[in-house]
Amino acid sequence: MTKLLTIEQLNIGADILKNGGLVAFPTETVYGLGANALDENAVKKIFEAKGRPADNPLIVHISDYEILNELVTEIPEKAKLLMEKFWPGPLTIILNKTDKVPDIVSGGLNTVAVRMPKNPVALELIKTSKVPVAAPSANTSGKPSPTKAQYVVDDMYGKIDAIIDGGNCEVGLESTVLDMSGTTPKLLRPGGVTFEQLTEVLGEISKKFECNDNEKPASPGMKYKHYSPDAKVVVVKNDFENYINKCCEKYENVAVICYGDIKINKKCKLKKVVNSSLEYANVLFSAMRDFDKQHPDIILAQDVDDTGINLAIKNRLYRCCGYNFYEKSN
Numbered sequence: 001m002t003k004l005l006t007i008e009q010l011n012i013g014a015d016i017l018k019n020g021g022l023v024a025f026p027t028e029t030v031y032g033l034g035a036n037a038l039d040e041n042a043v044k045k046i047f048e049a050k051g052r053p054a055d056n057p058l059i060v061h062i063s064d065y066e067i068l069n070e071l072v073t074e075i076p077e078k079a080k081l082l083m084e085k086f087w088p089g090p091l092t093i094i095l096n097k098t099d100k101v102p103d104i105v106s107g108g109l110n111t112v113a114v115r116m117p118k119n120p121v122a123l124e125l126i127k128t129s130k131v132p133v134a135a136p137s138a139n140t141s142g143k144p145s146p147t148k149a150q151y152v153v154d155d156m157y158g159k160i161d162a163i164i165d166g167g168n169c170e171v172g173l174e175s176t177v178l179d180m181s182g183t184t185p186k187l188l189r190p191g192g193v194t195f196e197q198l199t200e201v202l203g204e205i206s207k208k209f210e211c212n213d214n215e216k217p218a219s220p221g222m223k224y225k226h227y228s229p230d231a232k233v234v235v236v237k238n239d240f241e242n243y244i245n246k247c248c249e250k251y252e253n254v255a256v257i258c259y260g261d262i263k264i265n266k267k268c269k270l271k272k273v274v275n276s277s278l279e280y281a282n283v284l285f286s287a288m289r290d291f292d293k294q295h296p297d298i299i300l301a302q303d304v305d306d307t308g309i310n311l312a313i314k315n316r317l318y319r320c321c322g323y324n325f326y327e328k329s330n
Contacts, residue, residue: 003162004153007121014128016161017042022049024138024152025125026166027117029090029175029192030145030285031152032061032135033160034125038070040102043134047104049159052141057107058134059092059175060114063126070100071112071132079180081201088118090175090192105134111181121166137174138163144227144285144320147172151289172282173312178205190312192281209315226319227285229292229299231255233321237303239328244268244300251297257287258302270294277309284316 005013013023020042023034033050035042037060047054060071065083068075072095075083079093097112106112114132117123126133137145138152138160146152149165156163176191178198185205187195198205236243241263247254248267255270256262259280264271272287274280291299301317303325304310 002153002157002160004149005162005164007164007166010121010125010164011128013125013162013164014130017125017129017131017133020045021161022046022159023125024146024149024156024160024163025122025135026119026149026164026169027061027122027135028119028170029117029173030147030169030171031138031149032117032122032133033138033152033156034061034133034135036129037105037132037134038100038102039131040104043102043104045160046134046136049156050136050139050141052136054104055107056136056141057109057111057113058105058136059177060101060105060112061122061126061133061135062114062116063123064116067132068114071098071114072096073098076180078185078202082178082180082198083116085201086193086197087116088123089116090118090171091115092175092177092189092191094177094179094181094188096181111179113177115175119166119170121164125164142226142228144229144288145174146289147282147286151286154289170282172285173309173316176312190315192309192312194308195311196308227288227316228320228322229288231292231296231299233288233299233301233324235301235303235317235321235325237325237327239326240300240302242328243326247298247300253294253296255291255294255296255299256301257284257291257299262302270296277304277313280304281309281313284313288320 092115094113101112140155147169171192176193177189179186187207248265257272
């Protein structure tokens with residue numbers, strides 16, 4: 001049976017990790033599902049619990065820099081600059097891995113994704129366990145990532161050893177993933193550390209958010225359906241108010257997530273109104289999960305531009321809806 005732990009019982013979770021078990025824990029981004037990253041059998045349990053494709057790599061979470069030498073073959077100077085500026089924080093850096101990192105962690109690649117989370121519970125758990133912790137989001141594969149312990153319970157109870165309740169996650173979207181294993185830095189997944197912040201440190205970087213069906217994903221979130229509730233989701237690019245009205249004529253139960261300047265049809269009983277990009281990022285996944293419990297006919301989400309944290313919001317929205325858009329033609 002899954003143990004529900006408070007942050008005061010963190011040492012129990014650390015013992016479980018040391019002994020090859022699975023523990024869900026809070027980070028500043030979303031809740032992670034952790035296992036000892038150097039224990040192949042423990043990591044296999046993550047894939048089984050989530051129903052996760054075997055070629056989808058994991059992110060290894062650390063609490064100090066000393067462990068890096070066990071995980072990566074070298075740390076380029078530019079990667080060191082990023083670590084100094086953004087760690088602990090929502091930035092994952094991909095580097096060439098050592099033989100100590102099992103292939104299952106890297107999805108069969110020669111690289112490993114590493115980050116140092118900012119959440120104090122996560123850091124203390126990793127430090128106490130004395131092992132690097134491989135941890136994807138603590139949800140059923142493909143569903144919205146959990147930003148509250150209850151969402152982890154909904155998906156993972158009975159499948160893992162323990163869940164540590166550390167409250168709501170601060171950021172609400174997964175970490176930025178930057179590939180530093182080659183000659184040119186490559187942004188694979190936008191997140192809490194923005195593209196603009198990265199270019200300020202590194203100069204020019206490229207973007208690659210997708211990969212082909214026959215290509216191994218270098219980062220989580222690149223290949224498979226992600227972040228999706230059970231209900232149909234449509235991202236609305238413009239003419240939002242009129243499209244809400246049309247949907248309310250067609251459907252009985254319409255859910256909406258949008259900015260506060262949108263006039264929402266009174267028939268929409270399910271709604272989440274946000275007033276900033278940071279708030280949109282923070283509540284996106286929780287809104288999708290809460291909507292789903294009310295079995296809406298359709299969920300309408302307002303599109304955003306691609307500046308700052310909005311690039312991460314857009315990335316999650318587009319995958320969440322399966323690239324199902326509404327856009328009024330001129």
